[in-house]
Amino acid sequence: MTESTRESTRDRLxxxxxxxxxxxxxxxxxxxxxxxxxxxxxxxFFRAFRSKDDVVLPDHAAVLARVAARLDAVxxxxxxxxxxxxxxxxxxxxxAHYLAEGDRARARYRLTRTVPALRQREVAGLQAYQRxxxxxxxxxxxxxxxxxxxxxxxxxxxxxxxxxVLRRWLRTEEVGSSETTAALDRxxxxxxxxxxxxxxxxxxxxxxxxxxxxxxxxREVRAALEP
Amino acid sequence: MTESTRESTRDRLxxxxxxxxxxxxxxxxxxxxxxxxxxxxxxxFFRAFRSKDDVVLPDHAAVLARVAARLDAVxxxxxxxxxxxxxxxxxxxxxAHYLAEGDRARARYRLTRTVPALRQREVAGLQAYQRxxxxxxxxxxxxxxxxxxxxxxxxxxxxxxxxxVLRRWLRTEEVGSSETTAALDRxxxxxxxxxxxxxxxxxxxxxxxxxxxxxxxxREVRAALEP
DNA sequence: GCCGTCATGGTACGCAGTACCGATGACCGA
DNA sequence: TCGGTCATCGGTACTGCGTACCATGACGGC
Numbered sequence: 420m421t422e423s424t425r426e427s428t429r430d431r432l433x434x435x436x437x438x439x440x441x442x443x444x445x446x447x448x449x450x451x452x453x454x455x456x457x458x459x460x461x462x463x464f465f466r467a468f469r470s471k472d473d474v475v476l477p478d479h480a481a482v483l484a485r486v487a488a489r490l491d492a493v494x495x496x497x498x499x500x501x502x503x504x505x506x507x508x509x510x511x512x513x514x515a516h517y518l519a520e521g522d523r524a525r526a527r528y529r530l531t532r533t534v535p536a537l538r539q540r541e542v543a544g545l546q547a548y549q550r551x552x553x554x555x556x557x558x559x560x561x562x563x564x565x566x567x568x569x570x571x572x573x574x575x576x577x578x579x580x581x582x583x584v585l586r587r588w589l590r591t592e593e594v595g596s597s598e599t600t601a602a603l604d605r606x607x608x609x610x611x612x613x614x615x616x617x618x619x620x621x622x623x624x625x626x627x628x629x630x631x632x633x634x635x636x637x638r639e640v641r642a643a644l645e646p
Numbered sequence: 647m648t649e650s651t652r653e654s655t656r657d658r659l660x661x662x663x664x665x666x667x668x669x670x671x672x673x674x675x676x677x678x679x680x681x682x683x684x685x686x687x688x689x690x691f692f693r694a695f696r697s698k699d700d701v702v703l704p705d706h707a708a709v710l711a712r713v714a715a716r717l718d719a720v721x722x723x724x725x726x727x728x729x730x731x732x733x734x735x736x737x738x739x740x741x742a743h744y745l746a747e748g749d750r751a752r753a754r755y756r757l758t759r760t761v762p763a764l765r766q767r768e769v770a771g772l773q774a775y776q777r778x779x780x781x782x783x784x785x786x787x788x789x790x791x792x793x794x795x796x797x798x799x800x801x802x803x804x805x806x807x808x809x810x811v812l813r814r815w816l817r818t819e820e821v822g823s824s825e826t827t828a829a830l831d832r833x834x835x836x837x838x839x840x841x842x843x844x845x846x847x848x849x850x851x852x853x854x855x856x857x858x859x860x861x862x863x864x865r866e867v868r869a870a871l872e873p
Numbered sequence: 874g875c876c877g878t879c880a881t882g883g884t885a886c887g888c889a890g891t892a893c894c895g896a897t898g899a900c901c902g903a
Numbered sequence: 904t905c906g907g908t909c910a911t912c913g914g915t916a917c918t919g920c921g922t923a924c925c926a927t928g929a930c931g932g933c
Contacts, residue, residue, distance in 0.1 A: 449919065450920070450921090460881065461883085462882055463881060463882070465922080469921090471919095539767070539769075543765070546769050564829070565836065567810070568807055568810050569836065571807075571810050572802075572803045572810075575803060575805075575806040576802060578802075579801075579802040583794070583799075605792070606792075606795045609795060613840045676887085676889085677888080677890090686912080686913085687912065687914070690913075697890075698888095698890090
């Protein structure tokens with residue numbers, strides 16, 4: 420059988436699975452029932468998907484690979500601005516995929532909310548993204564043990580912020596895509612700013628908010644830096 | 647009563663499981679074999695543990711409850727210093743549990759590294775901690791949508807930093823407990839400092855590193871704050 | 874037309890997890 | 904001491920996921 424028809428059976432299996440999960444629920448739906456509705460045998464299902472829950476997240480690997488490719492495109496010596504751009508654009512890749520999916524993404528969200536096995540599966544998927552970003556940040560946010568921790572924490576922050584915005588979109592139906600994109604940018608900027616290296620290179624200072632007097636802030640900085 | 651029956655059935659099952667997992671591997675060990683070595687029936691195993699992988703993380707729920715209790719002890723109006731202390735002490739509870747476990751914790755680490763199902767289970771456990779810290783930080787690190795994101799990102803940072811230090815201890819055998827405790831404090835301070843509100847209340851400034859001249863830093867702060 | 878090659882589907886099996894039920898034994902009041 | 908009650912245990916049977924194996928048929932090269 421050719422490649423195109425193999426893909427179509429895969430798609431038919433996904434559609435059949437989502438339909439049945441919606442009708443009877445995840446646990447009450449057997450793999451055999453999904454295969455039967457898709458018009459294939461049970462064996463074919465397990466050839467297309469490694470497990471029953473794999474059919475719920477069919478293109479996780481593909482999106483992950485696209486994110487990895489976008490991050491790989493950033494040179495090791497890239498300046499901070501290019502690093503930030505790479506992160507933001509990688510995040511946009513994921514968001515764009517969800518926005519394109521539309522209703523199916525929302526159906527999956529409902530499933531992962533209610534079925535513990537699928538929730539675990541989804542969290543494991545997030546972990547894969549986090550590992551990607553951790554490797555990406557390694558060496559870019561400091562050296563030594565502190566740098567390692569910072570890279571991992573930053574990666575967790577990026578993934579968490581993205582996931583937060585994504586969940587917000589999935590939860591509420593009236594939020595537009597442009598609004599969601601803007602919210603993602605804001606959230607990512609909030610996270611990335613925390614770890615932004617200072618232009619001078621000697622010290623790293625982050626100003627989160629500046630409602631008070633500037634002199635107070637300066638005094639505070641001096642107190643923190645001078646022994 | 648003999649020595650073996652004085653130990654609770656649950657503990658006997660855990661020991662039998664870890665022994666067999668070490669001898670034959672996780673997948674090659676059946677629940678029936680574990681129950682048989684523990685001297686009980688298969689039904690009793692499933693009465694003590696909800697699933698096969700539950701026996702690998704037997705006191706996850708207990709440690710989680712202790713952490714929750716420690717965080718609950720922090721008043722909603724507690725000052726930032728008390729908030730930070732609560733977080734650090736809660737993290738120390740988890741670390742202390744691992745240090746007390748010793749070899750079993752290392753055996754579990756090896757298992758979670760090699761068996762995919764157990765790795766998924768472990769990250770799901772981390773998610774539970776993260777949810778706890780998220781609720782704890784909610785309302786303490788800002789209001790509105792930005793505050794929500796920040797609470798979740800901060801929770802992810804705390805859990806990630808803790809997990810990083812913990813994994814480092816699990817990986818290398820020569821690291822002492824006091825050294826690990828110090829590393830945990832450092833890592834948590836690094837994370838918490840990012841979100842620490844300024845004492846003055848008007849501005850928030852974070853000094854991550856200060857290798858350069860103090861005047862340079864001050865100039866930088868002024869440049870960032872003054873429009 | 875004949876023969877590899879590969880996707881398919883069917884069969885059988887192991888094992889996790891659940892439901893049910895009878896047996897055992899501890900505890901307690903009479 | 905006896906009998907009743909109740910909880911815990913172990914055994915049995917069942918569903919369903921996931922895997923291994925094998926026969927079949929379609930396709931393409933020779």
